[in-house]
Amino acid sequence: MLLQDARISQIIFLSLFLFLGLSTRDWTLRPDLILVAIASCLLTQWLLSCFVPFVKSKIRSYQIPKLGVKEVKSRVQLFELTCLRSAAITALGLCLLLRCNDYTTMAIAGSLAIASKFLFRHKNKHFFNPANFGIIAALILTQDAWVSPGQWGTDWWYLLLFFCTGGTILKQVGRWDTSIAFLVAYTLLEGLRNYWLGWSWDVLQHELMSGSLLLFAFFMLTDPRSIPNATISRIIWAVAIAFLTFILRNQFYLSTAVFWALFFLSPLTIWLDTIWSAPKFEWLKTINKRLPNQSFTTS
Amino acid sequence: MKLFRILTTFLVTIATLFSLALPAEAFCGFYVAKADTDLYNQASQVAIARDGDRTILTMANDYQGDVQDFALVVPVPVILTEDRVRVGDPKIMQRLDAFSAPRLVEYFDENPCNPRPEYLQRGGTRGAPAPQAALEESEDSTLGVTVEASFSVGEYDILILSATESSGLETWLINNGYKIPPGAKELLQPYIRQDMKFFVAKVNLAEYKQAGYEFLRPLMMAYESPKFMLPIRLGMTNAKQDQDLIVYLLSPQGQTELTNYRTVQVPSNVEIPEFVKNEFGDFYKSMFQTVYEREGKKVAFLEYAWNMQTCDPCAAEPLSPEELEQAGVFWLQPGQRPNVFISRLHVRYTRDKFPEDLRFQTTANKQNFQGRYVIRHPYKGEMNCPAAEPYQQALQQRQEQEVQTLANLTRWDIQTIRDKANLSQVQTTPWWRNIWN
Numbered sequence: 048m049l050l051q052d053a054r055i056s057q058i059i060f061l062s063l064f065l066f067l068g069l070s071t072r073d074w075t076l077r078p079d080l081i082l083v084a085i086a087s088c089l090l091t092q093w094l095l096s097c098f099v100p101f102v103k104s105k106i107r108s109y110q111i112p113k114l115g116v117k118e119v120k121s122r123v124q125l126f127e128l129t130c131l132r133s134a135a136i137t138a139l140g141l142c143l144l145l146r147c148n149d150y151t152t153m154a155i156a157g158s159l160a161i162a163s164k165f166l167f168r169h170k171n172k173h174f175f176n177p178a179n180f181g182i183i184a185a186l187i188l189t190q191d192a193w194v195s196p197g198q199w200g201t202d203w204w205y206l207l208l209f210f211c212t213g214g215t216i217l218k219q220v221g222r223w224d225t226s227i228a229f230l231v232a233y234t235l236l237e238g239l240r241n242y243w244l245g246w247s248w249d250v251l252q253h254e255l256m257s258g259s260l261l262l263f264a265f266f267m268l269t270d271p272r273s274i275p276n277a278t279i280s281r282i283i284w285a286v287a288i289a290f291l292t293f294i295l296r297n298q299f300y301l302s303t304a305v306f307w308a309l310f311f312l313s314p315l316t317i318w319l320d321t322i323w324s325a326p327k328f329e330w331l332k333t334i335n336k337r338l339p340n341q342s343f344t345t346s
Numbered sequence: 347m348k349l350f351r352i353l354t355t356f357l358v359t360i361a362t363l364f365s366l367a368l369p370a371e372a373f374c375g376f377y378v379a380k381a382d383t384d385l386y387n388q389a390s391q392v393a394i395a396r397d398g399d400r401t402i403l404t405m406a407n408d409y410q411g412d413v414q415d416f417a418l419v420v421p422v423p424v425i426l427t428e429d430r431v432r433v434g435d436p437k438i439m440q441r442l443d444a445f446s447a448p449r450l451v452e453y454f455d456e457n458p459c460n461p462r463p464e465y466l467q468r469g470g471t472r473g474a475p476a477p478q479a480a481l482e483e484s485e486d487s488t489l490g491v492t493v494e495a496s497f498s499v500g501e502y503d504i505l506i507l508s509a510t511e512s513s514g515l516e517t518w519l520i521n522n523g524y525k526i527p528p529g530a531k532e533l534l535q536p537y538i539r540q541d542m543k544f545f546v547a548k549v550n551l552a553e554y555k556q557a558g559y560e561f562l563r564p565l566m567m568a569y570e571s572p573k574f575m576l577p578i579r580l581g582m583t584n585a586k587q588d589q590d591l592i593v594y595l596l597s598p599q600g601q602t603e604l605t606n607y608r609t610v611q612v613p614s615n616v617e618i619p620e621f622v623k624n625e626f627g628d629f630y631k632s633m634f635q636t637v638y639e640r641e642g643k644k645v646a647f648l649e650y651a652w653n654m655q656t657c658d659p660c661a662a663e664p665l666s667p668e669e670l671e672q673a674g675v676f677w678l679q680p681g682q683r684p685n686v687f688i689s690r691l692h693v694r695y696t697r698d699k700f701p702e703d704l705r706f707q708t709t710a711n712k713q714n715f716q717g718r719y720v721i722r723h724p725y726k727g728e729m730n731c732p733a734a735e736p737y738q739q740a741l742q743q744r745q746e747q748e749v750q751t752l753a754n755l756t757r758w759d760i761q762t763i764r765d766k767a768n769l770s771q772v773q774t775t776p777w778w779r780n781i782w783n
Contacts, residue, residue, distance in 0.1 A: 073610055075713055148712055190599075193709035200608040200645070245512075245535040249701040257606070300572040302605040302707045 053219035054132040060212040061139035061266065067208075068143065072198055075146060083150045085138040087157030092134035095165045133177075133272070134161055140178030140267060144194055144259075144306075145185060152191040156181035174316040176270050176309060183310045186303065194303050199258025206256055213265025222269040228282040229264050232289035240297060263305045275316050277323035284319055288312050390589075391439050392576065395596040395674035396708065399570045402674030406439040406564035416562065417524050417548040421537040421580065423571035425494045426506050426545060433500030434564035438672045442594045444662035446650035446690040448612065448717030450626045451659055455725040458737035489514035494543060500563060501554040507544040509534070515544070533579050542577075566674060576704045578695060588643070588696045593704075595689040596670075598677050601651045601711040602689045606702050608645040609691065613637060613755060617720045619748045619767040629719070632756035634692070644699040650690040651715040655683055659718075687712065722748075745769050 065081070068074050137160050147153055160181025164173040167180075185192035199205055217223045234255055241251040254260075268274070268285065275281045288308045295304035393404040409416050490510035497504055509515035512535035519526055524546075537544070547565060581589065595602035603609040613633065622629045637647070654664055665673065667684050678684050693704065724741050749767055753760040 072608070075711060146709065146711065148710060191710045193707070193711065195603060195609075195709070196605045196707075197603065197607050197609060202642075244539045245532060247701065249698075253701045254606070300574065302705070 052132065053216055054136060056219065057136050057216050057266070058132065058139065060216065061136060061143065063212075064208075064262070065139060065142055068199075072200070074195075074198060076142065080147065080150070080153050081142045083153040084141045084145075084157045085135070087154040088134040088138035088141070088161050089131055091158040091161035092131055095162065096130045133164075137161060137177040137181065141181050143262065144178070144267075145182050145192060146195055147185065147189070147192045149189075149191050152185050152189045155188060156185035156192065159184040169317045170320075172316075172320070173273055175313045176267055176273050179267060179306055179309050179313070182303075182306050186306075194306065196257065196259045196302050199262060201253055201256040201258065203256075205258045206261060209258065209261040209265050213261075213269075217265070217269055220269070220271045222271050222274070222281070224278050225269045225274060225281045225285045226264045228285035229268055229289050232286040233260075233292060236289060236293040240293075260305065263309075268309065273313065273316065275319040275323070276326060277319070280316075280319035280323045284312065284315055287315065390581075391443065391592045391594070393439065393442055393594040393596065393673055394576075394602075394706075395676060396574065396602075397598050397677045399572055400568075400676065401571065401574070402566060402568045402676060404434050404439070404564050404566045404674055406434075406436065407562065409562055413549050413554060413562065414551055418546065418565075419519070419524075419580065420545045420547075421542040421577045422506075422545045422567065422569065423542055423573045424569045425508070425543050426567050426569060427495055428497035428499070430568045431497070431499050431504060432566050433502065434566045434674075435672050436561065436563050438669060439564055439594075441662065441665055441669055442673060442688070442690075443592070445654070445657065445660075445665060446594065446652070446688055447661045448630055448649055448719070449659060449661045450623065450719045450721065452623065452721040452723060454723045455737075455741075457725050457727055457729060458733045459729050459731035489518045491515055491518040498550055498553070499565075501549055501557060501559060502547045502565065503550045505544075505546040507546060509538050509544065511535075512538055519546075530580065537577065537580075568674075568676075574706045574708075576706075578693075578700060578703055582695075582697045582700075588694050591693045591695070592649075593691045593693065594673075595691065595706065595708075596654075596673065596675055597687050597689070597708045598685050599708050599710055600687050601648075601713070602691075602706050602708050603648075603711075604646050604691070605705045605707045607700070607704070608641075609648055610641055610645045611648045611715055612692070612717045614715070614717050615720065616751050616755065617722060617744070617748050618752045618755075619745065619763065620721050620723055621766045621768070622719070622752065623721055626719070629752075629756060630717075632758060634694075636755060636757050638694050642699070643694070643696065646691050646693045646704070648689065648715060649692050649717045650688065651711075651713065652688055653712065653714070654686040654688050742769065 069076065138157060141153070141156055141160065145153070145156055147156075160177040163175045163180040163184075164177055167173055167175050182192075182194065186194075213226065214223075217226060234251075237254055238251055241248070241254075268288065275284050288305075291308035291312060292304045295301045295307055301307060391406045393406075395402045395404075405420070407418070491514050492508045493505055494508050495504075495506040507515065507518070509518070512531050515534050515538065516526055516531045534544075545567070549562065576591075576593065578591065618629070634647070654670070657664055665686075667678055670678060670684055670686055675684070675686050678686075693700075722744070724745075725737070729737070745767060746769070749760065749763050749769070752758065752763055
């Protein structure tokens, strides 16, 4: 079943958000930039996950007979399309969140987002959220990128939409704990601050109903491949991100606080995974289990 | 020969517009009366020139009450010393206003009997060349209030206060002759806890009378702070209805937008009936109210976003480097072309829909935007050619579309619009004229 792969649902939902955003939230995102984001993500993914291993395997299979060993048939395929699903999710994430004027900025964000999965690995697991890495890379490396945290507004309708669609995905991948831990911790911190400052409660409500915050909590924070494997690690990790977001937003007045917090704390995944080990997440676990000669690595 | 010859383009400036249009009562702080006068803040205009943490903020108020009753309390992020505060030229706000005002442009149809029949192509107006012209320290330890600075600038006496308790600050203000609006105490506390200071200004009557000013001039302040925000909560304490705030945000990078509310472009580039020329102020007022309600009264509207080197069409001449400096732009280099991007935000807010203060961010977004409304005058001369009839049919369709657009944008009664629009009737040529003319 295609929909057994949560990535397909995620692609459908993110495309829906993009369509809704473009049609009802009057964004400044241009269709050509969407194409650049998608092209740069998919191309980088194909180059690094299919083309490079394919070339390597060819070189190896050329060298092996020379060494007098019997040739083994290469299992690396040049066109393996399943891996492009994650890249499509990253591309859609960038389209939803990142804004820029030039193609090059979006291309830098897209290609570095995907490249980060191959560059920053520990025990065969990447620890940066690709879309988040792309956004931060564009913010640091160019003068042309920005994120518009206000553009989703604070409508109940969007809150429900993100909650339901996010819930569907998280149920499939089993990462509810992360979103909940983040939102509870962040609500508590903002609630305490609100109480201490003496603002009325609608100020807090307005802050927490920000569509961008919910989109982040349900769709970026919970990438099962890059976040810690064990439940306890994920909760600690999510609370740490909530805490850092709170500080960056209220002490340093960063409007992009959530993205910086996730970026800075992503490497913590390695450390948390060494303390609490649990099976690494695989997108096609249920399908792959039925296949012979497949095993899952545990970190 | 051009299809649509532009005979004139003109503009009704928003200054006129808002003086007619907006029942505005707003300010980022609150006015406090020294006498028992019911005071309401009037339309506020704020200009913020910002690069990095450096900010020059200009507050222009059109305070309507007796000058001797004027007093103003605004939370500010840092202690302001005397040299960081000055009085601005009121004309500069008018210039910013006029330059960035929503604009009406008009085009005149050509005689359809001239050789080029492209007038039937829809969207011809936008394909036409852009219009060229335009009309267009002492401490009171018991109360916890510290006077951090006290000085006079122009006609204003200014105090910078810091406080530890809102009740202490309230008592201090009352003891010193300021009348605090009810409910202000609760609203002062969050600013005190955020370690913000209070900028308190009142008018030095002797100075004011001696200089012979007719109205209060804008106050300008320069500070460095990562906080890029405007406090609006205090301004809502003595307001009974929705309030209007126009913010001119000047940046060397690009557009400035809100981070905790949506920033939405006002409807623009729409064709509306001819008669609106005489009531553009009413049109804009109704249109703004309609779109404000459609968006749930909880968004800020972008009315203009443009690099200030140019404009097209120009509502007013671009500001000269000297004028930009008067508006607080501090990053200009002598001999270089001014790099100033202006964003004009129009925020109409009420207490229930805008619970938080406004938070801003500068972006690299350099897309130009303007509120632009188009009138196309039909050709009214004699037309004796086969092209006349299709022209008139197309014209009739166009005018009907304009009527519907106007009704949709303003919620005006469509029959009234039709009556006012005085729609052209298609004059069909009798078939025999083809041979017997």
